[in-house]
Amino acid sequence: MNLHDTLAANLNLERGPLWGIGWADLADDRVAAPVGWGERAADIDWATTVLSDYGVGPGEHCLMVSDGRDYWPRQVEAAVTALGGFVGNINTASYEVRRLSVYLRYLTPKILVGLNTKLAEAIGRDEALIALLRAVPHVFAFPDAVSELRRAGIEARAISPIGPALALPCRHGDAAHVDGSQFTVRQHADGRHLVLTTGPAREFHLTDAVVAATGTVRDRCTCTLPGPVIDLVG
Template structure:
């Protein structure tokens, strides 16, 4: 190990490894390593996503994520910081919905990312919190929250952790996007899958995805490149 590598490790940053995540498959949990160059590229992609939604300096964001979800939310957090967005954090559980409601009432929140089904239920049960939530321009909801939000008259955008990669809806709300330079959606006999195409520490081919939908190859009018998954 070089002197620079030793110094980086002692400072709390591994010279090559940014983190380790886990995702579930039918046969158990799969661990995956994440390198620093990957984080940098994923952050650039997240910045493009924010630009598509016209999120910029001085805007306010609220991230509802577990600590263990850093491998998925980390690049988005870095992109938010790089962009100059002011952000707050909350847990994606019903017991923390009061903090979400308080932040929605106290700040002009433009982005909520990672809203879960149980948190959505708690917020919708409070008329004032539901009204505040309806005013949020960029509401990225997890799959288990989308339907109840729509039934309540809101227009959420969807996000999903698809194996080792997070996917997000664009302003057109016509599918879940990922970076086509890093990942490729595939259709197999058993359903939708994911293949790693970028230069990443974790390699995988035809990783089964626990999501229903169709792969859309036509370019999206939002300007983000690559195929996407339409879950409608």
């Protein structure tokens, strides 16, 4: 038996009940969030629609900044792959600026997803990295990091998990969207926090849960994408 046979035999095994388990950051806790196969497919389809507007296509590099334990990067990566692109990875520690620098010099990404504040601060101290980042067509960063990057003259759009959901910035508008077929999002009475309810078909159930991410829920976006529209707050 060789590697190909082993893989083929695995494909014939009965599929497990879950695709996997991610984490959901709620306002008061971080909880395990199981992900089923059906919702996994829906999550990828939705992210594929959003990313296709950015021109991610065959042979193009999407560089992810993520820790392996999180689900949302796996959703974005699968969408990039579905569009024919390929994925590079660095993790979220500030020392990863070294690997980031190598990627930016030798495997220029079309899109860079998930920069955090620590990395943004490290980038801001390095003129060569700033110049390289400015050449990346699309940079998605966590809300706090967006303002840090802008101080260095790097244009970035805000991205954030919303508990078990993901808010992705749209290409033709000025906000971030959540998949309305899977989640509903409303504004907390405090005007800052977000309140999320999961769709009935999802494995992980939340009803009116206050999530860790903050933002302002808007009625609509200037683009044509559906779903809850959020201004993410840094």
